[in-house]
Amino acid sequence: MVTIKDVAKVSGVSPSTVSRVIANNPRISEDTKKKVRKAMKELGYHPNVNARNLVAKSTKAIGVIMPSSANVALQNPFFPEILRGIGSVIHEAEYSMYLSTGETEKEILSEVQRMVYGSYVDGVILLYSRINDKVTNFLREQGFPFVMVGKPQEHDTEITHVDNDNVRAGKEITQHLIDMGHEKIGFIGGSRDLLVTRDRESGYVAALEKAGIQECEGYKIHTEFLKSGGREAVEHLMSLSTPPSGLVVSDDLISLGILSMLESYGLRVPQDISLVSFNNVYLSEITRPALTTVDIQIYTLGAQSAKALIEKTLNKNEPAKRIIIPYEIVYRDSVSQLS
Amino acid sequence: MVTIKDVAKVSGVSPSTVSRVIANNPRISEDTKKKVRKAMKELGYHPNVNARNLVAKSTKAIGVIMPSSANVALQNPFFPEILRGIGSVIHEAEYSMYLSTGETEKEILSEVQRMVYGSYVDGVILLYSRINDKVTNFLREQGFPFVMVGKPQEHDTEITHVDNDNVRAGKEITQHLIDMGHEKIGFIGGSRDLLVTRDRESGYVAALEKAGIQECEGYKIHTEFLKSGGREAVEHLMSLSTPPSGLVVSDDLISLGILSMLESYGLRVPQDISLVSFNNVYLSEITRPALTTVDIQIYTLGAQSAKALIEKTLNKNEPAKRIIIPYEIVYRDSVSQLS
DNA sequence: CTGTTAGCGCCTTCAT
DNA sequence: ATGAAGGCGCTAACAG
DSSP states (O other), rough: OOHHHHHHHHHTSHHHHHHHHHTTOTTSOOOHHHHHHHHHHHHHHOOOOHHHHHHHHHOOOEEEOOOTSSGGGGGTTTTHHHHHHHHHHHHHHHEEEEEEEOHEEEEEEEHHHHHHHOOOOEEESSSSBBOOOHHHHHHHHHHHOEEEEEEESOOTTTTTTEEOHHHHHHHHHHHHHHHOOOOEEEEEOOOTTTTHHHHHHHHHHHHHHHHHHHOOTTTEEEEESSSSHHHHHHHHHSSSSSSSSSSSOHHHHHHHHHHHHHTTTTTTTTTTTTEEEEOOOGGGGHHHSSEEEEEOOHHHHHHHHHHHHHHHOTTTTOOOOOEEEEOOOOOOSSSOOOO | OOOHHHHHHTTTHHHHHHHHHHHTTTOOOHHHHHHHHHHHHHOOOOOOOOHHHHHHTOOOOEEOOOOTTSSSSSSTHHHHHHHHHHHHHHHHHHHHHOOOOOOOOHHHHHHHHHHHHTTOOEEEEEEEOBBTTTTHHHHHHHOOOOEESOSSSSSSTTTTEEOHHHHHHHHHHHHHHHHOOOOEEEEEEEEEHHHHHHHHHHHHHHHHHTOOOOOOTOOEOOOOOOOHHHHHHHHHHHHHHOSSSSEESSSSHOOOOOOOHHHTTTTOTTTOEEEEEEEEEHHHSSSSSSSEEOOOHHHHHHHHHHHHHHHHHOTTOOOOOEEEEOEEEEEESSSOOOO
């Protein structure tokens, strides 16, 4: 391995001068800079991060924590997309990105502890927001810089988070169904432990209320991500004496499963039943029918969270903030006008 | 930050003793071990990786390189799934995982160079295999430990890689179509720059040959991953004087797009046209119809590549190997018997 | 402008 | 079985 000393020797200067050249210190003459850089090139020198981090007490790396991967939720294209968003600013800032890999909450916690205690990273991005989350609590207790994608369960003024206004989005998309003449509207959500599910559900409820529509017993269902849960949800809904004519589904991926179930029940979307959902994952464009869904700008969510985190690691006094990314409803073919 | 010295002071021993306790050196008495460990716990001591890496000249970290993310290919659930597989053994071995984030090939190359030159990682996993890949070449030239998921374009006896027998799989799945009475069989593949596309295509060709079926002009198409390309592919195929009755599609995600296009042309699968594909991503179960596809065991692909890489970083003399993961055809509802 | 010195936190001889 | 000393590669005062 080529070290700073080798470069120093070859270019006939001291190691510290080389170090300063690397940092592009203005107090080094252009001549020596040139000389040193030439030597670096010749020798194929590249600084060793570990040595650098050791003295700098900073790693220029951030940890990205996915939710526990025991279930298929992780298969959601949401993740590659948000990773891309994070990656773009990480790359720009010349940071690196550590990915958590745990399957269970316990494994994840231990990984985060390793990252934090072992100075692997300067900060952490949490790609989920869930009730009573040990990881969140740990990070808070440690006072370790982190930002959350989604809304914190509590202490939301102390935790920097990047989120959509999911309540409003839920309200608005439900309102769309109402505007199209629907009154019997069901809600199918993912786990209620996820804050995002709760928010979207609140929006749904608010829209109904505002329209003076009575909430129906049994119209609200929570299910696991894919088909198994989807099956039950659809079975349940359709066995009701007055089944809904419209569905608000909290995630495009769930919608996919629902769509499939609906079809197997001989129900056509949107002719027999309308459906709207959230995320606008690329898949929602190629389902049949294409989904009317809320585009939450996943990429931006990722990019902004990375940006906020980096700022925070650079300046410990950076105040906590809430960053709300605008959403936009994308109208496609999964909703029909009820006369 | 709590250091080894603090622990030493509190437990009344020297720093080196503490270090030995961490390494669980057998020449330290159980008594002092106990004493030291107690102090570590009290103080909340955790070793600093950077310091450790610096002297150990190893990072216990691996880099994972995704293909360039300029296109939607990255949205393929293949990636979260393979990441899970890698993660499982990484975690087990107490390694960490760096994720590349570049969007273009150039960015990716520069990231890999940083990883390698800067001693960020001990080895690298390439999640793709493409023609004339600069990253692969760089890694080879450097003699840096890496393994590839897929088949190397060249030097395949020198590069450890984890792959399926895609030629055979392609042949077998095509044979299935033939067995079901199909003779006019088209092939829709992703980029020909990807080795995997080529292999699957070779299998397709081999099956036709074996069955004595003449390859038809215009039956082979290569397209970008999602809909835009899918549209053209379907348009082209269906405008042929004798359109195919069966389709071999090189990736489930492409199949999704094709399915959608087909439907918009009023073609029903499998009644009007049959379709088989590859990967058995969870989505292929909830499409309508559910896809008959080759289960390539993505998770295992990831786990085995991580395992092979770790072995390689631990023992530089570990010979290059080819690891072939078995596949299995999953029969579902996208193929019909032709009488 | 540049060199010298010290030290980041840890591990590893070499002593004892 | 344990301690002392040196060094991994780099940066940051402090001199000059």
